[in-house]
Amino acid sequence: MAFKAFVTSHVYSKQDASKERDKFSVQCVEWFDKNLYVGTKHAAVHHLILEGSKSENPSPDQTKTRECRSRKLGSSNAVVQLRAVPHFNHLLVLWDRSITALNMFSLESVPTMKKIQQVSLFEVSKSEEGEVLMVTSSSRRKVIHIHLVRVDRWELVKEVALQQDPVALAVDGATLCVATCDRYLLCDMETGRSEELFPHHHNKQRIIVSSAGQGEFLMNGPESLGMFVTKAGTCQRPPLQWSLEVQAARVCFPYVLTLQPHMLFVYSILDQRHKQTVSQHGAKGLLSTPDGVIVFTETDIFILHPVPVAEQIQALVGEKRVQEALTLLEGVQRHQPLDSYKELQKAVTCLAGFAHFYQQDFSEAKDLFIKGDLDPREILLLYPDLRQCLSEDFQSQLHQHPKDQDLQLLWAEDTNTYTHYLNFLRDFLLAVRGTEQDLRCTAEVDCALLRLYTELRDTERLRELVSLPNECRLDYCVPVLEQQHRFFALGCLYQSHGKQMEALETWMKIVDGLDEDPSCSDVYGHIIVTLSELKDKGTVWKCADWTLQKNPEIAVRIFTRRLPRDLLETQDVLTFLEKYLVALILYLEFLINDLCSEEESHHNRLALAYVTQTLQKEEEEDLNPTIGKLQHLLWESEFYDISTVYEAVKSTALHSVKAILLGRLGKHSQALQVLVHQEQNLQAALVYCHRASRDQEPQFKQALMMDLLQIYLDSEELINNAVDLLNDNPQAFTAQTVIQLLPDSWSVQLLSRFLVRSVRTTVHQRRMVKLQKMLVQAELRRHKVAWQMQASKMKFSLGKEQACKVCQTVIAEPAFACNSHGDIVHISCSGMI
Structure with missing residues (x-):
């Protein structure tokens, strides 16, 4: 679609005989609302009324002009200028070097307003106070007159002297821009001060100065430059580079229209580029109006209507002039209603995004799609393998998709490039997921992301998507995951949708080898974690037996790692674990060590389980861990039935365990006998004495050591061990008692080490007692x-x-x-x- 900033509408043409046509020749025009005023070559003013549609795309058939009134001012001389003053219903006419005031509708003269004589140029503007000012240039003197226009008169309020005759002028408020034969000037009508802008070398026909609106003037500067100058005398816009043959120029924001022989050129104020060329043979002048720009020839009048901004931008995007479209959008922001501007901005930004999208400028495209609030479904519609994600009732709101490239063909012919498009889609959907853009189509976005993750082998993000709350449709996503052998992710998807049993069954098939999914190395561990966190106790019991058969040591975590409020009934668990000894022991340890259970049955059961496990493993080399746990329990626990446990071990070879139980029964001498003679572990007997006497009075430990010494002395094979016991533990014995107990055959030399250390210990103790007494x-x-x-x-x-x-x-x-x-x-x- 070729870009057009304006469309031409032919509004009037004189169809009289050739002689009448020569008399009608148009010299100037003026416009207000639907009223068109024409000044002719032979001193006539015609009032025309424009009728017809004000549609967005007017055409000659829709625009009709009705001749209303005409007024003959004289027999000769052309009407030079027309200016409407709607505030007073005045039409000011410059004819025969004088200004006449006519009624805008009857074209009758205003009798109270006398002609102003000797005028070559004039312009009308409003002051800051709302008063109507008329600026006239004298044809005899180098002076500017400023008149205050009233409803029934005008008053001369000021004169501004110039060094040269004005050739053209334009006014904006209290600021006057004047062109002379060789320079441009700015004049302040309030103070009378003037400021030279820049010189020029144009002839009279090429001198141009006109109001550009918003406190700016447009001038034909040197070197064929269209210069924008503010009322402060500065240039805030880059100049336009136009032709040497420019005869007239008018601003219709955001464009400047320049009249050249046979052609009308349209330039953008925003980026200074040439946008359009309109053929206009014989055109004599231009007039800016709120509805466009009027172009007139001697016999015809045309209006160039601006094309709606949305259509202009769409045309620029269609021609891949994306930056121009964005520049135009930003430039017209202040001239558009806020709501319509926002909608237009979104539409244009999205169109620009599509242009970048097909150029594979994905980063810019993503930013533009997000900025334009594009519905993600519009993008999904472009991907042939993702259209199934869309719901059946979705209707695209983009009336024109810029399809420079068929992604379906690209999918089949260039998979590498197509992968780049898939990566872009993934990044875009990730960026909008959870935002307001996503609220309209959360399910479609999640389904598309799941499909993209599976195709792009993005295992980590796929797992994150299906594990967290999502809106994936199971009817679409389940087959996708099954086809791609993503069974672990499938289970997570079931789980996130509340289908716990389906999730666990899917994972169990992986563990059993029925399905293969290398994306997760520890599916069994994940099942255990899931069951330990699951609040549905019925599902836990259904899967518990399967988990325990696989690995009871790990599976017991489904009972032990639950939150306190979600713990299963203890007795039910103990009954269930009867056939899994390892799991039973671990669960009982959890009850006693972590939950601090003081129930006798739990302690009894754990001790008996240790005994059973020890007896089952007595052929194995490493029994220390289990025996150590059993001994620790028997020593530390106060809540088990000693007799029950002793009955279970008395006929076994667990002599160290029997010794502990005898000691807990108070039968320390028997315990030592078992350790010395049955266990034949003298070191264990000595350790027993130390352990049993912990937290007891010193006399208790001395009694145990004396029992052990007596056992050694009663056996001839242990005489040397008795000597070593005395020499190594002199502080544990009383010398007087030991001497009475020892055989007479023992020499002092044999006991010298014991005696010396014993006496030294006794002396030390007495001294310490005396010192303590003094303190x-x-x-x-x-x-x-x-x-x-x-x-x-x-x-x-x-x-x-x-x-x-x-x-x-x-x-x-x-x-x-x-x-x-x-x-x-x-x-x-x-x-x-």
């Missing part, structure tokens, strides 16, 4: 003094020459005493020591 006495004395002072509640003052009342010598020490009479004395004199 206690000192502490008691300190407390007595404190109690006495607290009881007396008296204050004593000790002077520098204070003498003791007993020995009459000066008290030099800081410590002193007070007798019952209140006299201060030495501590030694008080009898306290």
Whole structure:
């Protein structure tokens, strides 16, 4: 679609005889609302009324002009200028070097408004106060007159002198832009000050100055440049590069229309580019109106209507002039209603995004689609293998998809490039997921992402999608995951949709080898975690047996790693785990160690389970872990039935366990007998003495050690061990008792080490007792003094020459005493020591 900024509508043509046509020759035009005023070559003013549709795309058939009135001003001389003043219903006419005021509708003269003579140019504007000002150029003097226009008169309010005659002028508020034969000037009508802008070398026909709106003027500058100058005398826009043959120029924002022989050129103010060329033979002048630009020849009048901005932008995008379209959009922002601008901005931004999309400029395309709030389904519609994600009731809102490239053909012919398009789609959908753009089509977005992740082998994101809450449709996504052998993700999808049993069954098939999915290395562990977090206890019981058959040591976590409020009934679990010894032990350990259970049945059951496991593994080399746990339980627990456990081990070879149980029954001598003679582990017997006497009085440990010594002495094979026991543990025995117990045949030399260390220990203990007694006495004395002072509640003052009342010598020490009479004395004199 070729770009057009304006469309031409022919509004009037004089069809009279040739002689009449020569008299009618158009010299100037003026416009207000539907009123068109024409000034002719032979001093006539015609009032035409435009009738017809104001559609967005007017055509000659839709625009008709009705001749209303005509007024003959004289017999000769052309009407030079027409200006309407709707505020007073005046039509100001420059004819025969004078300005006449006519009624806009009757074309009758306003009798109270006298002609202004000797005028070559004039313009009308409104001041900041809303008053209508008329600026006239004298044809005899180098001076500008400023008139205040009233309803029935005009008043000359100021004169501004110039050094040269004005050739053209334009006015904006209180600022006047004047062109002379060789330069352009800015004049302030309030102060009368003038400022030279820049010189020129144009002849009179090429000098152009017109109001550009918004406090700017447009001039034909040097070097064929269209210059924009503000009222402050500065240029805030780049100049336009136009032809040397420009005869007239008018602004119809955001464009400048320039009239050249046989052609009308349209330039953009926003980017200074040539946008359109309109053929116009014989055109004499231009007039800017709110509805467009009027172009007139001697016999015909045309209106160039602006094409709606949306159509202009769509045409630019269609020609891949994306940057121009965006520039135009930003430029017209202030001239559009906010709501329509936002909608237009979204549409244009999306169209620009499609242009970048097909050029594989994916980063820019994604940003534009997001900025334009594009419905993600419009993108999905372009991908042949993703259209099934769309719901049947979806209707595309884009009336024109710029399809430079058929993705279906690309899918078949160039898979590498098509993969880039898939990556773009994935990134775009990820960016909009969870935003307002996604709210309209959350299910379609999630289904498309699932399909993309499977095709692009993006395992991590696929797992994240299906594991978290999503809107994937199962009827579409399940077959996709099955075809791609993504069974683990399929289970996660079932789980996220509340279908726990279907999820677990899917994962169990992977573990059993019925389905293959290498994307997850520990599916069994995931099943255990899922069951441990599952609140549906019925599903847990259905799957528990399968998990325990696979690995009871791990499977027990479905019972032990649950939240406290979700724990299963303890007795049900214990009954269920009867046939899984390892799992039973781990569960009982959980009850006792983690939940601090004090139920006797739990402690009994764990001890018996340890016994059973130890007996089952007695042929294995490493029994230490289980036996160690059993011994620790028997020593530490206070809640098991000792007799019950002893009955279970008394006929076994677990002698160390029997010794502990005998000790818990108070039969320490029998326990030591078992360890020495049945277990034949003398070190274990010594350890037993230390362990059993922990937290007991020293006499208890001495009694145990004496029992062990007696057992050694009763056996001839253990005599040397008895000697070693005495020599290594002298602090545990009393020398007098040991000497009475030892055989007479033992020599002092044999026991010298024991005796020396025993005597030394005894002496040390006596000294420590004496020292402790003295420390206690000192502490008691300190407390007595404190109690006495607290009881007396008296204050004593000790002077520098204070003498003791007993020995009459000066008290030099800081410590002193007070007798019952209140006299201060030495501590030694008080009898306290």
